[in-house]
Amino acid sequence: KTAVATGAELVGYSGFSTSNYLEQPANSAITSLTSFAFTGWFKTTMTGNGYIFSIGGGNAHARGISIAANSGVLYTWDPTNTQDLFTRVVNDGSWHQVTFITTPTTRVVYIDGVLDSTIAVSAYTTPADSQYRVGVFRESTGTINNIFDGQHALQRFSATIPTAEQIAKIYNDEKHLFQ
Secondary structure: OEEOOOOOOOEEEOOOEOOEOEEEOOOHHHHOOOOEEEEEEEEEOOOOOEEEEEEEEOOEEEEEEEEOOOOOEEEEEEOOOEEEEEEEEOOOOOOEEEEEEEOOOEEEEEEOOEEEEEEEOOOOOOOOOOEEEEOOEEOOOOOEEOOOOEEEEEEEEEOOOOOHHHHHHHHHHHHHHHO
């Protein structure tokens, strides 16, 4: 862990690898979700694909949100809908807040408190043995890859979907912590 800025009390976490990542074991709070929201801050200049977080387990591929190697924008992937790219470049070495909302019919991304994209999707069911992982993606074979090369801070995952106003307020309240 490292301070997010010189003199800051808030720390960011980094150093993710195939054997060093955060994981919450499978439980009904994860596996019963049809809609959820992830909010967190990250900073990176990575040039490869790297997952901010993913949910998956067993013989099923994970789903989650990642940085796209070729464009530096966020993307989401799941086995039903495959890959959906969002629009704003975020691998610029600055701290960004992302709120990722998934429902049975949409994927929505807010970056720095502002709506980036809404994408229509087909329903996707979370596998019964899914784990929540930070900083990596788990293949259906069990292989851990797509390591996030950067820092994370202030992450939260919820079954409660925030409004656009709440997302903007969270961003505006927290951005001062990164100075």
